[in-house]
Amino acid sequence: MIQMEEEGKAAAPPVAAAPRGRQCRSSPASTSSASSSSARLPAVAEEEEEDDEEESASSLAPTLPPLAVFDFDHTLVCDFDSAEDVVSQLAPELVPMLTSIAMPANFVPLTNAVAAEAARRGVGERHWLAALADAGRRGLLGKGNAGGGAGVLRAAAAGGAEVRILSDANDLFISAMLVAAGLGPEAGVVSGVITNRAKFVPISPSATTATAGSTAAAAPSASSSPPSSRLVVEPRHDAAKVGPHGCALCPSNLCKGLELRKLVGGEVGRSGSASAAARRRVASSSRRRRTVVYAGDGENDLCPALALEVGDSLLVRRSRGLERLLRERAAAETETCRRSASFLRQHPTLSRAFDASLSSALAEGARAFLWDSAEELRELVEVLLLCEERTAEVLLSDL
DSSP states (O other): OOOBOOTTOOOOOOOOOOOTTOOOOOOOOOHHHHHHHHHHOHHHHHHHHHHHHHHHHHHTOOOOOOEEEEOTBTTTBOSOOHHHHHHHHHOGGGHHHHTSOOSSOOOHHHHHHHHHHHHHTTOOHHHHHHHHHHHHHHHHHTTSTTSHHHHHHHHHHHTTOEEEEEEEEEHHHHHHHHHHTTOSGGGOOOOEEEEEEEEEEEOOGGGGOOOTTOOOTTSOOTTSOOOSEEEEEEOSSOHHHHOOOOOSSSOTTOOHHHHHHHHHTSOTTTTSOOOHHHHHHHHHOOOOOOOEEEEEOSGGGHHHHHTOOTTOEEEEETTSHHHHHHHHHSOSSOOOOHHHHHHHHTOHHHHHHBOHHHHHTSSTTOEEEEEOSHHHHHHHHHHHHHHHHHHHHHHHHHO
16 A cells, blocks of 8 residues: 555654755865864864864755645546545445535545445445556556556656645545556655545444445445445544644645645655655755645645745646636736746746636745646646756746
């Protein structure tokens, strides 16, 4: 299973930003001065040399690589919601339960109610896993490994980013679908998944009395033995145990903005699966500020969108909840973002996708781009990461 970030684990403090357009370096002492000091006060000279080395090492300490964070359903999986798709395979009559709740809302209790009903219909662990594998291949691979959400993730990792998934689904669904698409831990593409937890728990035989009505091909037949376990989802943020997270924009079980801020201030590759390109980016970089590329589509992506800062990029799926909420927040007269104009003119892909109105709803200096297919999303990720690596210092100095 792809490693899921542990809630409550202290994140490393944010790295301080260096002065724009400059690199902080210690000036080495001249050879003659060093020799003279060494002759008179050897002990003091040794201490001064050690201090110089520490200061130089500190000033040249590498920054973290850019962070590429993706929502899962209707973002990496463009064509459907994973829970709705899997339930439609196993017990289609239960799908209306999943679509009856309005955002932002805590989906965990409703998901558990659907899972319990599915167990009563004879849906067991093997049925869930088979349906998830099928959904992963269809939803992430597109026309092949180079397409779909799998292609987006691979492009982000190849571009030197630390790749994370931040979703209100659950780790069992996401991990099973990633593995089916060839993106398990051994692929070294996704460094971690932040979402709700899910597991199969034992149930008594009396709780699995079959209920008629499930006709999907992937569902168990009438002669199947009752399942010995059922799916249970646990909230990422358990308000009953640790109290509310205090965000009015997010459901009680997960604040994506809070989780994104933890990531920005955290350590690269905590799961040990950061891509080789991301590790090379860390080793070669002398910049201090970590930039973020965040892609999402829904209402629960508004909070992390508003957490973005100068130089960050928001990739908004067209004609979905996130775009609607951002347009509602945008000022009546949108600023044209002159600072980004010259940069965008050099890159037709970014120029076509850039939306000044959406950008005006974000923090100063953050930029919003629209997309509506996995291919468009992958192209934006590739161009943004390439530009971040080559021209980020220039962009930040302009901002």
